[in-house]
Amino acid sequence: QVRVVESGGGLVQPGGSLRLSCAASVGIFSLYAGGWYRQAPGKQRELVADISSGGRTNYADSVKGRFTISRDNAKNTVYLNMNSLKPEDTAVYYCRINIPGVTRSDYWGQGTQVTVSS
Numbered sequence: 001q002v003r004v005v006e007s008g009g010g011l012v013q014p015g016g017s018l019r020l021s022c023a024a025s026v027g028i029f030s031l032y033a034g035g036w037y038r039q040a041p042g043k044q045r046e047l048v049a050d051i052s053s054g055g056r057t058n059y060a061d062s063v064k065g066r067f068t069i070s071r072d073n074a075k076n077t078v079y080l081n082m083n084s085l086k087p088e089d090t091a092v093y094y095c096r097i098n099i100p101g102v103t104r105s106d107y108w109g110q111g112t113q114v115t116v117s118s
Helices: none
Strands: 004-007 010-012 018-024 033-039 046-051 057-059 067-072 077-082 091-098 106-108 112-116
Touching: 004 091, 018 033, 018 091, 018 112, 033 067, 033 077, 046 067, 046 077, 057 067, 077 091
Parallel strands: 010 112
Antiparallel strands: 004 018, 018 077, 033 046, 033 091, 046 057, 067 077, 091 106, 091 112
């Protein structure tokens, strides 16, 4: 049974920082791409950032220059460092790991709440 567990969410003031972690219990983590998505109330889930198995990264325009995605294959973990947080970053953040093009290799975490408010 594969488990994907996010942690690190919480309440932060505008301009603050948070670091999200996503730990996955898969056999060969280095084969998987990792991604962070978010869903705000009343809105669709959207991609925030992703990182390929080879380390190539991609960001939504709204977070470029503020967020950084990274991975540690030795720890089966994907990270999202979030700086200069804004109220509009408030959402539930979900982690996804998958092997593109391979069936039954797509796993999601349960989500972690990030609230940016003064």
